[in-house]
Amino acid sequence: MHRTPRPDLAGPPPRHLPALRDAVRTLLGLDDDTAVVIRQLLRTVAGRPRLETVVAVLSMDGGTERWTLRGPTDRITDDDLRAVLLRRGPGRDPA
Numbered sequence: 716m717h718r719t720p721r722p723d724l725a726g727p728p729p730r731h732l733p734a735l736r737d738a739v740r741t742l743l744g745l746d747d748d749t750a751v752v753i754r755q756l757l758r759t760v761a762g763r764p765r766l767e768t769v770v771a772v773l774s775m776d777g778g779t780e781r782w783t784l785r786g787p788t789d790r791i792t793d794d795d796l797r798a799v800l801l802r803r804g805p806g807r808d809p810a
Contacts, residue, residue, distance in 0.1 A: 731789050738793050739770055742800050748775045755788045
């Protein structure tokens with residue numbers, strides 16, 4: 716089945732995403748073989764829509780880690796990333 720992208724999703728990715736990916740790579744000390752995926756999702760919480768940013772890291776050995784940050788991708792700062800990505804233990808999202 717052929718799918719056509721929604722008009723609001725068509726086009727090049729936003730300019731800020733490469734900088735976010737680079738910040739994740741730097742903070743976690745990742746090599747070039749490790750994939751960094753950043754997605755903005757619309758979630759409904761208590762009946763209200765809310766934008767979230769999900770950061771996933773997929774390594775060549777099959778390991779996966781995932782973090783969720785509140786807010787859209789264009790509002791995520793280096794401090795936000797540092798606070799969430801460097802947290803260890805139960806605060807991390809299960810992958």
